[in-house]
Amino acid sequence: MELSFGLFVPKRILMAAKYRGLNLHPSLLPDLRGGAPLQYTLLCERELTGVSLQTLDYRYFDRGIVLAQSPSDPADPSALRIPPTCTTVAALKELVTPAATRMLVAGLRAGVYLPPYEPKGWNPDPKTLAHAPKVTPHDKQLTLSRFREIDQETSSAERRGTLVRRQDAIGPLWFLSRDAQGQQKRIIIDAVEEAPGLSPANRPSMVTIVDPEDTTNKNHDDSASSPKLYPIPFEDGEPQTYSESTTKPLDQPNMHLNFWYPAGHAAKEEKYALYLGNYRVLSLKVEGGGPKPTLHALLGFIIK
Structure with missing residues (x-):
């Protein structure tokens, strides 16, 4: 047997x-x-x-x-x-x-x-029919294509969102970013939930591609009606080794992952959770560390 x-x-x-x-x-x-x-x-x-x-x-x-x-x-x-x-x-x-x-x-x-x-x-x-191969670390990675797929889905009361469904099925999910010292890090989603009622009109897209030659700061809009943005660097593809992560340039566009919270809210009011697309990310782990409220976990990554 x-x-x-x-x-x-x-x-x-x-x-x-x-x-x-x-x-x-x-x-x-x-x-x-x-x-x-x-x-x-x-x-x-x-x-x-x-x-x-x-x-x-x-x-x-x-x-x-x-x-x-x-x-x-x-x-x-x-x-x-x-x-x-x-x-x-x-x-x-x-x-x-x-x-x-x-x-x-x-x-x-x-x-x-x-x-x-x-x-x-x-x-x-x-x-x-579908195939059910063993889950690999790559299956858990949130790549550019996966973020775009999640970002374009329509919220539905009858259907769970892709991000929470994937987190519950094969998580914890993770993505790549780079801290203020230039070190590539894996950031792991510890807890996330759907945030119903958000529409594409009042939230930023999950990922934006930015022009490094453009020095205007388009990430921050301090008007009272606009969401408060906390963009961090986002990188696609395979994780680099420790020696590569500070010396080897990536052959890919300059991208930001846009965390945010709604206009009129305060970080403390949200218990230092941040939103990502239509989801409320409660806590994250930076590789090598323990879970922290999302805003605290991202302090070394947020683009000023």
């Missing part, structure tokens, strides 16, 4: 076992094959989840014969629907674990592992 092993079981071991082996996978296979099905269930905004009991294949991940499976029809009363409050991997795991336990016990008692095998999986439209 294999449970979230994450590696191939060698052919010699499978062939030596009397019944070849079984695997419990927390998704409705063939949807979300891979090492991170729970994370991608949340990322893909699936409304239904489930468990699949499959045979082990020594050549491919999650391509065994499905011997038992949760209902794939949302109309089925026993289908495992994901409630709106289930927004984290821990909560989703808690939801599927009882179903997985029942399926394993029932499958062993029914002898589903005895050949000839009887396939029990569903046959979805291949176009609707």
Whole structure:
């Protein structure tokens, strides 16, 4: 029996076992094959989840014969629907674990592992399927393209915003900046929440590309009706090594990440949290340090 092993079981071991082996996978296979099905269930905004009991294949991940499976029809009363409050991997795991336990016990008692095998999986439209590879550090990085995608989304009461959904599914998310001493740093989002009611008209864009030859300060507008801006340097791409980060110039535009808080508010009133796009960032961690209120964490990065 294999449970979230994450590696191939060698052919010699499978062939030596009397019944070849079984695997419990927390998704409705063939949807979300891979090492991170729970994370991608949340990322893909699936409304239904489930468990699949499959045979082990020594050549491919999650391509065994499905011997038992949760209902794939949302109309089925026993289908495992994901409630709106289930927004984290821990909560989703808690939801599927009882179903997985029942399926394993029932499958062993029914002898589903005895050949000839009887396939029990569903046959979805291949176009609707997603892959669920292992989560990498790059998946957690907020790049320019990801910030732009998040910035352009429309707020909806029915749909969680991409930033909080991604933070809950695979976080903590992080991005690259450069402090006042010129050192590239990884800044990690510790806590973030949606800020409903904000419109594009009364907030700055997340990232702006600036002309280094333009000496006018366009980052700050002190009028009472304008948001208070706290721009910091933003860098795209792979993190540099320590030796490179102060000596190797980046071949990319000069960019700012625009933190802010609404007009008429005070930093203390916001408990030193800052906004980023349509989100309220409560706390951050600069690599090597602990969590701090966002404004305090960014003091060494803010462009004056």
